[in-house]
Amino acid sequence: MFTGIVRERGRVVSLGGGEDGLHIEIEAPETAARTGIGDSVDVDGCCLTATAVQNGRFSVTAVPESLARTTLGGLSEGDEVNLEPSLRAGDPLGGHYVQGHVDGVGRIAALEPDGESRSVWVEAGPELLRYCVEKGSITVDGVSLTISALRDDAFATALVPHTLEVTTLGALKPGDGVNLEVDVLAKYVERLVQRAP
Template identity: 50%
Template sequence: MFTGIVEELGEIVAIEHHGDSAVLAVRGPLVTKDAVHGASIAVSGVCLTVVDVKGEVFTADAVKETLDRSSLGGLGPGAKVNLERPLRLSDRLGGHLVQGHVDGVGEIVSREPGERWDVVTVSLPPGLSRYLVGKGSITVDGVSLTVVEAGGDRFSVALIPTTLSLTTLGHKKPGDPVNLEVDVVAKYVERMIGDRP
């Protein structure tokens, strides 16, 4: 479980494709500090399991489901990624409950620069709009954000200076893909209500 509060901007060092899976090597000095084999690290919103750690670089496997549902398979060496270690039970929950289970890939539709922030509009894959409400939570590339406006096929968020400078969202432009995870609480509520007699 994560919070969507990015700890550092990492970098893809290498990605080896093996048929319908891949091995990613990711540089992240902060998140590798206490990483061990079997630990979880969110990479741009995707929960990956650490296979090995060498210095500031960790490797992780990405299976077909991960590659199909996220933008990780399209990344190459030098690509920047948002990194976050999992939440400890004693930590503050600064963002919202994030599983690292990507629901789909959206696309940056537009950016409207403000004096100190940007309003960014993102497209929604079919079927996800029912989980979004204005002032609700969404995770975009692993970043916990508050929805400004929720529409049928898109939503908007306001990015503060910290988000712009410390995450990949400060560099994304229209047409760029982003990993989306809707609020897990909304999915559970839908399931419980849908199963009522």
């Protein structure tokens, strides 16, 4: 599991396709140092398995299902990605419970300065917005954020200066796609209510 607290921005150094999906090599010394082959790493919100680790780099493969549900298929060499290694016993539990199972792709609708912070409106489909509530949590490209406002076709969230500095969200512009994971607790509650006698 993850918490949505990005530990490092990595750089995509190579991409390669195969029958099993997209092979991605990422330069990220801190993440590589605490990652072994077979470990899970959250890459822009998507839980992927490390297949190789060496010289400050690690490799992962995004399978066709992941490519269909995320923005990973649009990566280019040189792009930066948000990274979070899986939690270990004793790690701080900031953010919220994140699985790294992307529910869908949202689109940046608007960016508005708010002092040193930035307010962002993200368009999403009704199948995702049904799980969103004001002051609730949502994961955007692997970053745990708090929903500040809702409308029928979008939600708003605030990006504080620290988030703008240490994650890739500071480079977002209108029209960009972002990986979204809604709070899994909301989905569990819905399922329980649906199955209640």
